[in-house]
Amino acid sequence: MKTELRTDITVGDICKGFSYNSLEGRGLYGWSGRLVIQPEYQRNYIYANGRDDVAVVESLLKKYPIGLIYFLKVGEDKYEVLDGQQRITSFGRFVTGQLDVIDANGDPHKFDPSHHGWLLNTPLTIYICEGEGDDPEAEIKDWFRTINIAGKPLNEQELLNATYSGPFVTAAKAVFSNSSNANMQKWKRFVAGDEKRQMILAEALDWVSKGNVRQYLKDHRYNPDITELTRYFESVIAWLGGVFKDTRSEMCGLEWGRLYEQFHGNPYDPDKVWGRIEVLFADAEDKKITNARNIFEYVLGGETDPRLLKIRIFSPEIAKRAYRRQKEKAKSKGVSNCPLCAIGHAANAKRIYDFKEMEADHVTAWSKGGDTSEANCQMLCKTHNRAKGNA
Numbered sequence: 001m002k003t004e005l006r007t008d009i010t011v012g013d014i015c016k017g018f019s020y021n022s023l024e025g026r027g028l029y030g031w032s033g034r035l036v037i038q039p040e041y042q043r044n045y046i047y048a049n050g051r052d053d054v055a056v057v058e059s060l061l062k063k064y065p066i067g068l069i070y071f072l073k074v075g076e077d078k079y080e081v082l083d084g085q086q087r088i089t090s091f092g093r094f095v096t097g098q099l100d101v102i103d104a105n106g107d108p109h110k111f112d113p114s115h116h117g118w119l120l121n122t123p124l125t126i127y128i129c130e131g132e133g134d135d136p137e138a139e140i141k142d143w144f145r146t147i148n149i150a151g152k153p154l155n156e157q158e159l160l161n162a163t164y165s166g167p168f169v170t171a172a173k174a175v176f177s178n179s180s181n182a183n184m185q186k187w188k189r190f191v192a193g194d195e196k197r198q199m200i201l202a203e204a205l206d207w208v209s210k211g212n213v214r215q216y217l218k219d220h221r222y223n224p225d226i227t228e229l230t231r232y233f234e235s236v237i238a239w240l241g242g243v244f245k246d247t248r249s250e251m252c253g254l255e256w257g258r259l260y261e262q263f264h265g266n267p268y269d270p271d272k273v274w275g276r277i278e279v280l281f282a283d284a285e286d287k288k289i290t291n292a293r294n295i296f297e298y299v300l301g302g303e304t305d306p307r308l309l310k311i312r313i314f315s316p317e318i319a320k321r322a323y324r325r326q327k328e329k330a331k332s333k334g335v336s337n338c339p340l341c342a343i344g345h346a347a348n349a350k351r352i353y354d355f356k357e358m359e360a361d362h363v364t365a366w367s368k369g370g371d372t373s374e375a376n377c378q379m380l381c382k383t384h385n386r387a388k389g390n391a
């Protein structure tokens with residue numbers, strides 16, 4: 001990226017042709033038409049609270065520095081504010097009589113050229129940045145990441161929206177970050193996060209692009225047609241509505257795009273599916289399952305992958321294999337097949353228990369992360385297993 005430091009541009013220069021949309025609360029243009037103050041991908045002007053915006057003007061009036069401002073060069077003598085839009089909008093409103101400053105006596109002051117004229121000659125410190133290389137968008141994104149460290153950081157999707165701003169992002173935001181969208185409630189049963197922070201859009205893009213969001217935005221950037229994006233998202237949501245006859249809070253935020261790809265070709269009986277889900281959640285409440293959020297995937301997959309659930313109870317097959325293994329070993333050594341009896345001196349030290357006199361135990365305790373696998377299974381006599389307690 002190329003940068004140029006300019007210290008010759010003044011408050012007055014920027015305020016020439018300053019326009020402000022009071023309805024949307026955002027600065028539009030300045031610097032005699034060269035400068036777009038708030039590009040569409042920027043956050044809304046959040047200083048317009050009568051405190052932060054006034055503080056910017058007061059800083060200028062006290063001749064305090066207001067910090068670095070970054071412009072992005074977008075064409076021949078055309079610029080966008082990359083960072084500093086809120087400061088520029090604040091002083092622009094003051095200079096154009098759209099913001100009053102309260103003095104120490106509590107009196108409001110409008111901008112008065114005979115009084116504050118010097119303010120217009122105050123130079124600003126402006127870095128002008130210009131993208132280079134194969135992927136200037138990625139560069140822009142990196143600047144954003146850096147220069148937003150001081151303010152509220154943009155999240156991943158907000159950065160992507162900035163990087164690939166254009167008709168596609170604009171159209172997609174109108175659907176997926178629009179709180180008054182009638183479908184938003186339904187969508188948010190499955191997708192976690194704040195639509196205003198672009199979290200629903202992020203998920204929709206992730207699903208349709210199979211995780212290649214950046215490439216997808218790059219390919220579609222100048223295309224106002226978002227049909228594929230909306231259709232795919234709606235297909236996933238419709239499939240969820242068909243397979244699951246009810247919803248649970250645990251469904252919110254699961255990787256539904258991946259699960260849709262994996263399972264949407266399978267036939268399901270919604271009554272059976274939901275019946276199993278309720279049974280398994282009851283098991284989870286009894287702490288027989290730890291990864292309860294994987295119950296949906298487990299059921300969709302035909303209950304073939306118990307590792308998903310971290311099931312706490314050993315299956316009879318695992319217990320029987322452990323029993324046979326221990327019994328053989330114990331017999332050859334002439335000790336009890338309960339390893340805890342075997343190390344004692346009591347009458348049971350050489351006792352060989354029947355399978356039904358024993359219980360399966362987690363060698364590494366369940367509570368310490370031990371899993372319910374064969375390698376972590378040992379059979380203990382009931383007395384020892386119960387003495388060992390809830391482990």
Ligand SMILES: [Zn+2]
Pocket residue numbers: 338339340341342380381382383384
């Ligand atoms: Zn024992």
